[in-house]
Amino acid sequence: MSCSRGNNARTRPQKHQNKTAFKNNLHDTSKKTKFLNSLEVTGVCERCKEIIEWKIKYKKYKPLTAPAKCVACEQRNIKHAYHVMCINCATEKKVCTKCCKSSEAIVDKKTEIVDNETKLQSIIKNLPERKKRTLLRHIKKKENEGNEVTTSDIDTMLVEIGKLELDNDSSEDVNFFDLDD
């Protein structure tokens, strides 16, 4: 899909190919894969989150068949595989539920998404109208492909848009006269 307005077809290959992310549900739409993909990894530090997400992605994740015992309160109240401490104890001690190390960077997916939103809003607010539309289009495209847009994605997009602007600057100048209200 091209976003250029005229019929100035590209003659050179696209400089920055989209990297296709590995999708574990491409050929496998089983219940288990669906379940794994719906899992949210919370209450763990950044490192443990990566480990667990890796297991999910490559189907190495083995869900618990019964609740596991918490190493702190000794209650059988752990529902997530690979966690050794229940969320209550971990929250109280401010540690990771998997490695039990005190961590400043406990992942809370909700705040992460809120942060993304806030960051996005503040970025958009400061963007010129044309860039804003391009960025939103990029985000929409990514979301339509079923990918979650992270703050680092937004950073990458801004860099790409910056390059595109340099590429198309002369041709885009025409749009100076058709600014939206």
Ligand SMILES: [Zn+2]
């Ligand atoms: Zn506990």
Ligand SMILES: [Zn+2]
């Ligand atoms: Zn950890």
